[in-house]
Amino acid sequence: MSFQRQVQNQMAFMDHQPPTWISAAAITAILLLWEFSCRVGGISALFLPSPTAIVAAGYEMLQSGELLTNVAASLLRIGLGFITGSTVGILLGLILGFSSIADAVGNPIVHALYPVPKLALLPLIILWLGIGELSKVTIISLGVFFPVIINTYSGVKNIDPLLIKVAVSFKTSRTNIISKVILPGALPVIFAGLKLAAGTALLLLVAAEMIAAKEGIGAMILHYGDLMLTDKLMAGVVILSLLGLVFNRSLHWLERLVITWKQ
Amino acid sequence: MQVVIENVGKKFQSSRGDVTALENIDLTINEQEFVVLVGPSGCGKSTLLSMVGGLLSPTSGRIVVKDLIEDRDPLIGIVFQEIGLFPWRTVYENIKFGLEEMNLAAGEVNKRVDHFIRLVGLNGFEPAYPHQLSGGMRQRVGIARALAIQPDLLLMDEPFSALDAQSRTLMQEELLRIWYQTKLSTLYVTHNIAEAIYLADRVVVLSRRPGRIASIISIDLPKFDRDKGTNLFKFNSYCDQVWQLIRKDAQLALEEGDEQ
Ligand SMILES: Nc1ncnc2c1ncn2[C@@H]1O[C@H](COP(=O)(O)OP(=O)(O)OP(=O)(O)O)[C@@H](O)[C@H]1O
Ligand SMILES: [Mg+2]
Numbered sequence: 405m406s407f408q409r410q411v412q413n414q415m416a417f418m419d420h421q422p423p424t425w426i427s428a429a430a431i432t433a434i435l436l437l438w439e440f441s442c443r444v445g446g447i448s449a450l451f452l453p454s455p456t457a458i459v460a461a462g463y464e465m466l467q468s469g470e471l472l473t474n475v476a477a478s479l480l481r482i483g484l485g486f487i488t489g490s491t492v493g494i495l496l497g498l499i500l501g502f503s504s505i506a507d508a509v510g511n512p513i514v515h516a517l518y519p520v521p522k523l524a525l526l527p528l529i530i531l532w533l534g535i536g537e538l539s540k541v542t543i544i545s546l547g548v549f550f551p552v553i554i555n556t557y558s559g560v561k562n563i564d565p566l567l568i569k570v571a572v573s574f575k576t577s578r579t580n581i582i583s584k585v586i587l588p589g590a591l592p593v594i595f596a597g598l599k600l601a602a603g604t605a606l607l608l609l610v611a612a613e614m615i616a617a618k619e620g621i622g623a624m625i626l627h628y629g630d631l632m633l634t635d636k637l638m639a640g641v642v643i644l645s646l647l648g649l650v651f652n653r654s655l656h657w658l659e660r661l662v663i664t665w666k667q
Numbered sequence: 668m669q670v671v672i673e674n675v676g677k678k679f680q681s682s683r684g685d686v687t688a689l690e691n692i693d694l695t696i697n698e699q700e701f702v703v704l705v706g707p708s709g710c711g712k713s714t715l716l717s718m719v720g721g722l723l724s725p726t727s728g729r730i731v732v733k734d735l736i737e738d739r740d741p742l743i744g745i746v747f748q749e750i751g752l753f754p755w756r757t758v759y760e761n762i763k764f765g766l767e768e769m770n771l772a773a774g775e776v777n778k779r780v781d782h783f784i785r786l787v788g789l790n791g792f793e794p795a796y797p798h799q800l801s802g803g804m805r806q807r808v809g810i811a812r813a814l815a816i817q818p819d820l821l822l823m824d825e826p827f828s829a830l831d832a833q834s835r836t837l838m839q840e841e842l843l844r845i846w847y848q849t850k851l852s853t854l855y856v857t858h859n860i861a862e863a864i865y866l867a868d869r870v871v872v873l874s875r876r877p878g879r880i881a882s883i884i885s886i887d888l889p890k891f892d893r894d895k896g897t898n899l900f901k902f903n904s905y906c907d908q909v910w911q912l913i914r915k916d917a918q919l920a921l922e923e924g925d926e927q
Contacts, residue, residue: 566747566751569747569751570751570753570764573721573745574816575742588755665756665798
């Protein structure tokens with residue numbers, strides 16, 4: 405007696421791709437369940453408005469123009485804060501990673517400040533910079549700065565020393581070693597830091613706007629919370645979630661644009 | 668130009684104790700000379716090459732470049748054992764890397780890159796990234812990158828070790844051809860004895876632990892067709908001579924590797 409078996413690819417589970425419709429289907433199912441429980445289950449609209457009620461409230465806010473002004477105010481703050489925070493974070497991270505003197509001086513400072521919740525600094529920052537836009541942009545850039553500098557630093561430290569040797573063997577100048585070897589080598593890790601920072605930025609944006617702003621999504625949510633207009637409050641929350649999504653997608657897109665050498 | 672290695676030694680310090688990688692190395696690489704270093708694994712070949720390339724300082728002795736035509740640091744092209752291509756640069760851009768630092772006209776840069784891409788037979792692969800190439804193709808990019816700067820001294824650390832036997836033979840012939848055109852002073856590392864005899868003007872045999880020069884053998888054969896016809900007998904006896912010098916050390920290296 406003899407047996408026969410066909411050899412199967414044991415690695416197949418690694419490249420198993422779920423159908424694309426599956427995420428859309430899951431979200432639809434959750435929304436339907438939500439809508440259904442609101443209409444039939446007798447959940448009070450004050451506690452949890454139904455998805456359709458939220459959409460209706462959002463549409464109304466869009467028509468009145470308040471949605472746009474608030475979103476614009478928030479986008480400006482988070483945009484400015486993110487760009488300054490990440491630019492400074494990447495630059496200092498590169499320097500810290502490359503120069504051992506800068507590392508010795510800067511590293512303890514960065515790691516001492518990193519664990520401080522940035523929101524705790526808001527009163528101080530308002531005291532220094534006033535209650536205007538500058539203090540909100542500053543707190544966001546602070547929140548962005550730390551994950552970015554820490555990731556950039558570890559990205560630099562993890563570069564294959566052989567590549568730096570190669571560059572040195574071609575008499576590459578120090579600045580060119582940074583721009584041609586260290587920066588591209590650290591980019592994948594830098595992007596991971598930027599994505600991490602996007603979440604922090606959103607968190608600080610809303611918190612700062614709730615504490616000290618008349619305009620902005622955070623202020624708007626707080627305002628409707630005080631008025632117990634839950635559907636409008638929820639419309640604000642949905643906008644935030646969309647903002648986070650757009651943010652993440654844009655970074656992902658940028659990453660694929662910049663890091664052309666992977667797949 | 669002449670590279671003089673004067674009584675060079677190298678100690679590595681580590682937590683497991685010091686390792687003397689090299690000791691009392693005295694060697695001169697003359698103008699237009701092709702010197703090949705052979706020796707068992709771990710005898711310090713790569714270490715010596717790194718020191719000549721200015722990427723590592725010797726713990727004793729010194730390395731001097733004499734008889735330079737201009738008063739500037741010599742240009743040294745290095746082909747690394749682990750190649751070290753930049754993953755974010757295409758084949759073309761990798762070969763261009765060294766030229767970017769040389770203030771050449773853009774036209775000249777492109778001409779040179781094209782020339783060396785053709786020389787190593789990679790035309791058509793200009794836009795490919797290193798991870799899309801085979802091991803042998805990557806090595807050829809590394810060789811083209813080092814040659815493209817038209818160095819005064821060429822250092823090669825087992826440049827053909829990732830090639831299959833056939834490509835290896837072809838690349839050896841190719842290297843001889845290129846070398847004959849440029850007559851570059853070259854220090855070449857290999858553990859392949861036949862390759863050493865095939866390429867070298869002089870073969871330097873290193874012994875192990877600590878790495879010392881066991882013997883220097885001048886190869887008295889014409890530059891081409893050494894392994895053919897009437898040359899073959901002499902070629903084989905050179906191979907045997909080197910093998911007898913290395914044999915015991917190689918065996919020791921292998922046994923030590925087993926213990927670890
Ligand atoms: N950075 C380092 N730190 C400590 N020891 C080192 C270092 N680099 C090399 N060595 C040691 O020095 C010795 C020589 O190493 P080297 O790489 O020069 O050998 P090699 O002759 O090139 O060997 P192979 O043929 O395997 O490439 C080895 O014993 C190695 O362990
Ligand atoms: Mg080696």
